[in-house]
Amino acid sequence: MTPEMLSLSNSPGIFIGVMLVKxxxxxxxxxxxxxxxxxxxxxxxxxxxxxLGPMRTGWHGLLQPFADGIKLFFKEEIIPTQATIVPFLxxxxxxxxxxxxxxxxxxxxxxxxxxxxLIPQQITDLNVGVxxxxxxxxxxxxGIVLAGWASNSKYSLLGGVRASAQMISYELxxxxxxxxxxxxxxxxxxxxxxxxxxxxLWGICSFVPNWYVFTQPLAFGLFIIxxxxxxxxxxxxxxxxxxxxxxGFCTEYSSxxxxxxxxxxxxxxxxxxxITATLFLGGWxxxxxxxxxxxxxxxxxxxAKVYFLMFxxxxxxxxxxxxxxxxxxRMGWKVLLPLALANVVVTxxxxxxxx
Amino acid sequence: xxxxxxxxLGFIMLTATLLCIxxxxxxxAVIYLVAGFFALALMFYLLGAPLAAAWQIIVxxxxxxxxxxxxxxxxxxxxxxxxxxxxxxxxxxxVLLSASLMVCTVLLIMQDPAAGKEIGDFYLAPQAVGESLFxxxxxxxxxxxxxxxxxxxGAYLLGRPLSKGEGQ
Amino acid sequence: xxxxxxxMSVAAILFAMSTYGVLTRRNAIVIxxxxxxxxxxxxxxxxxxxxxxxxxxxxxxxxxxMAVAAAEAAVGLALMxxxxxxxxxxxxxxxxxxxx
Numbered sequence: 001m002t003p004e005m006l007s008l009s010n011s012p013g014i015f016i017g018v019m020l021v022k023x024x025x026x027x028x029x030x031x032x033x034x035x036x037x038x039x040x041x042x043x044x045x046x047x048x049x050x051x052l053g054p055m056r057t058g059w060h061g062l063l064q065p066f067a068d069g070i071k072l073f074f075k076e077e078i079i080p081t082q083a084t085i086v087p088f089l090x091x092x093x094x095x096x097x098x099x100x101x102x103x104x105x106x107x108x109x110x111x112x113x114x115x116x117x118l119i120p121q122q123i124t125d126l127n128v129g130v131x132x133x134x135x136x137x138x139x140x141x142x143g144i145v146l147a148g149w150a151s152n153s154k155y156s157l158l159g160g161v162r163a164s165a166q167m168i169s170y171e172l173x174x175x176x177x178x179x180x181x182x183x184x185x186x187x188x189x190x191x192x193x194x195x196x197x198x199x200x201l202w203g204i205c206s207f208v209p210n211w212y213v214f215t216q217p218l219a220f221g222l223f224i225i226x227x228x229x230x231x232x233x234x235x236x237x238x239x240x241x242x243x244x245x246x247x248g249f250c251t252e253y254s255s256x257x258x259x260x261x262x263x264x265x266x267x268x269x270x271x272x273x274x275i276t277a278t279l280f281l282g283g284w285x286x287x288x289x290x291x292x293x294x295x296x297x298x299x300x301x302x303x304a305k306v307y308f309l310m311f312x313x314x315x316x317x318x319x320x321x322x323x324x325x326x327x328x329x330r331m332g333w334k335v336l337l338p339l340a341l342a343n344v345v346v347t348x349x350x351x352x353x354x355x
Numbered sequence: 356x357x358x359x360x361x362x363x364l365g366f367i368m369l370t371a372t373l374l375c376i377x378x379x380x381x382x383x384a385v386i387y388l389v390a391g392f393f394a395l396a397l398m399f400y401l402l403g404a405p406l407a408a409a410w411q412i413i414v415x416x417x418x419x420x421x422x423x424x425x426x427x428x429x430x431x432x433x434x435x436x437x438x439x440x441x442x443x444x445x446x447x448x449x450v451l452l453s454a455s456l457m458v459c460t461v462l463l464i465m466q467d468p469a470a471g472k473e474i475g476d477f478y479l480a481p482q483a484v485g486e487s488l489f490x491x492x493x494x495x496x497x498x499x500x501x502x503x504x505x506x507x508x509g510a511y512l513l514g515r516p517l518s519k520g521e522g523q
Numbered sequence: 524x525x526x527x528x529x530x531m532s533v534a535a536i537l538f539a540m541s542t543y544g545v546l547t548r549r550n551a552i553v554i555x556x557x558x559x560x561x562x563x564x565x566x567x568x569x570x571x572x573x574x575x576x577x578x579x580x581x582x583x584x585x586x587x588x589m590a591v592a593a594a595e596a597a598v599g600l601a602l603m604x605x606x607x608x609x610x611x612x613x614x615x616x617x618x619x620x621x622x623x
Binding site: 358361373381384385391403422423429430484487488495500506511 | 525529530533536537540541543544547548550552553555556557559560563566567570571573574579580582583585586587589590591592593594595596597598600601602603604605607613
Binding site: 087126127128131134135136138139141142145146149157160161164165167168171172175186188 | 406409410412413417418421424425428429480481482
């Protein structure tokens, strides 16, 4: 009897159980990675600046995330009297939720064969997966803009305005770079995109997989830059620039709500790394088609790629100063957007010629 | 399942729209509208149009509404309230008329014999939409892209700072 | 059971409500949002009919409507900024320069 794909129609009980387990595991992994990303970032930046970073709590400061969490949890909750209360309270959650929801379409391994069923190692496989990611990446902005507006403080409002302008400009370029990828893959399902990237490189070199970073190096670079801008990471952290806007949209926040902004920032970083890894670096597949590498389970490779990309983002933070706002806009509209368009045109030409 | 979802989504969408057109503060209106657009996107999904649902969220909720919020905040319109709309005495009859017209239309189309057919067993894959867009409708796609280009240039011209001696 | 007419009714109510919004509001941005809502109710009829008739063209038209709406939003909001520069307000009652 051939195994069939587990679905809601053939055994609803098992399906819902497996789904809950998958959601729980993915959520736990993302949350733990977020907690340790804070520690990791402090350590890496510390060592890059010839400091040690956190050392006191646990071995080399390993318990630092928990200490930070407990500290923020017991801080006083302050709500400004002039703030609009409901959006002020909801805004941090509005940033975090889209980030966590996006993880649902990231595949983290091949189908598991258990009993009579094939269980995909992915929470859900949408056939518009890539567009789903773009859609939810665009929704996180409402949290930032509302936080800035509801705080009723001029720095917060400036942060919110900056965030919205930055988002509109860079989402366009990010979308266009992704178009080049699915012109090659001819599908929007992330599961199939990963499957296509496991084939031999350009159909000849069987040792190296056909990762899209080799065929689309420009799109990879552009996506990293626009992704950084979309999640407001350091060279582009205009909305919360501490030195000019007194940390922008989160100026008026304190205690757990501030901690939620922090969680959202790192969760967004993990999400953008996971998307980049899935679209360009072969997702959960091994970097070389070699027996020993293929024995390592898929989620290890995916996590390794995600952590590597996150390390690169932290490296960028330690290296580059913040860009000025007009430079940011000029780069978005006059450099990244034309480059992304040119990439789409060239990709289209090559695809047509190769047919 | 589809029935329950339809009623929930329809309720959310209509309530959000109602709140959107009655709020005094434009920021509130934008937020209600985003909720309404989201419900609408889910309704598209229910109708077997996942691609249109994704476009709906990306284009409307992700870009156009953020643009509206940006303009509202940049012009500093958020704190000041818009003035009172026209009173019920002037607009009441019109509202009543259009409402009864609406009820009639709804009742009429509900009585149509073809209304019995169940909807929702239609599902359109993104590939089919792409082939149709860039096959049969390629000329229209080119025209729309030119329109977007002209709109970009137009918005730039309207929005650029006035030079000396202009606009007086 | 949900038929295409249920969806059409929702779209009709949506269109009526947004028309009411356009007629009664004075803030130009809110009027503009109501126009977007009208376009959306038309989109809903397109998609429900495309599903009802098992025809692809309805969804293609939704694509065009969205592209037009995006262009319209860009130009319209730029107009509003230009107007705000002159009048310090975007209340439509102040847009009366053609009334001389």
